[in-house]
Amino acid sequence: MSEYRPLEVKDTKERLDRWLAEQLPDLSRSRLQKLIEGGCVCINGETCTSKKASVQNGDRVVVTIPEAVPLEVEAEAIPLDILYEDNALIILNKPAGLVVHPAPGHENGTLVNALLAHCPDLAGIGGVQRPGIVHRLDKDTTGAIAIAKTDFAHQHLQAQLKVKTARREYLGVVYGVPGSTNGTIDLPIGRHPRDRKKMAIVPLEKGGRTAVTHWQIEERLSNYTLMRFRLETGRTHQIRVHSAQMGHPIVGDLVYSSARFSGVNLPGQALHAHKLGLQHPVTEEWIEAIAPLPESFIKLLTFLRQRL
Known part of the structure; x- marks a missing residue:
């Protein structure tokens, strides 16, 4: 104490x-x-x-x-692609295949393990298993993710997500072509009633939580579409569930789509957290980090454009 x-x-x-x-x-x-x-x-x-x-x-x-609860996670020297860093926060470009925090089956080799090697002082910030983690990205979703280095920054950044001042934009390739150029999906999301590893559209009265996704078409690619998504809320698998619900699941998403894509070897779903905007918790300046597209995403776009 x-x-x-x-x-x-x-x-x-x-x-x-x-x-x-x-x-x-x-x-x-x-x-x-x-x-x-x-x-x-x-x-x-x-x-x-x-x-x-x-x-x-x-x-x-x-x-x-109170004394911080000991963090039973080992630091691991895993390379990090840093988009922005100072004494208050760090923004990374997460690769596909990297789990954000330890969980059963993924006790090692996570983003948290890497962060503890890069920033040893993170232990005890924001919870025992998730030091400094402000929001999360799915294992195979790539792109920008913010981590707080101090308790004050952690609370400040989480508050921004809650009141929707932080801005999160994703790029994704979906099957098919939506009938309009933009729109909003406002459907609650909750745990799938039969498959606990999946999320689903669940009414609020049955435990679903409000989920709002804004989308617009960036590029039509024959029977595929490059879409930009902006999150108003941040539910687990939100974009993936909403895209599937509108009849245009994310290419490479084997959880929410039965379709199988051939032509390019994808490490996971073609979904990338492209832009992250937030107010600096100390200086209050607006910070905008842009995560370059991963090589697999670029190859996918090149492949689809060549087929036009």
Whole structure:
């Protein structure tokens, strides 16, 4: 356990969480609220678990930070394709086949293993098994992914995803040609009722969660289409499920399509997180990282264009 020096309240009467956020700028307000709820904040020697409690002139406030749970994941020197990096965050271009975080069957060789070798201080940020991970990409989806280097940056970036200020754009090749040039898919997604490894369109009243995907046609390629997708929400397999639902599954997606593509050897679905835009958690400047298309995606486009 580590403990901040006692904080003396002077000339104010304010809500506890707001006052602490002003006194301890290295901790996000969300993080402070969780510490309060967890009984880690004392006012005048008494534990306070209400973030709405008031502090006033003369109060003595002590904040205790619990020790981070040991991270039982080994650092591995796996090469990283870095698009942007500073003291607060890092944005990577993830290759196909790289699992983001350890899970049964993928305990080693993950992005988290690689990150711990590159940034040892990540341990304890954002959870035991997912240090610094702000959002995720499927194993075979390539492209831009952001990782926070500090607890404050982690909370800040997750908040951006929640309020939809961060911008995530994907490129994907689908089977067939949609009837219009753009559109929006607003269908809730949840765990498949029979196959727990898959997601599906599930009504909200049956446990589905709101999922919104905006799409537009980038290029018509005979019986295939290059599409741009923009995520408003970030549900597991969202683009893959929504594309299949509209009758145009992602090429190479063996989970949500029975079609088999021949002509180019694809490592997975032809889906790439092309652009990631976000507000820097410290400077508040807008950052936009563009991940170059992987070689397999370029080969696929070249193959389809040559057939026109």
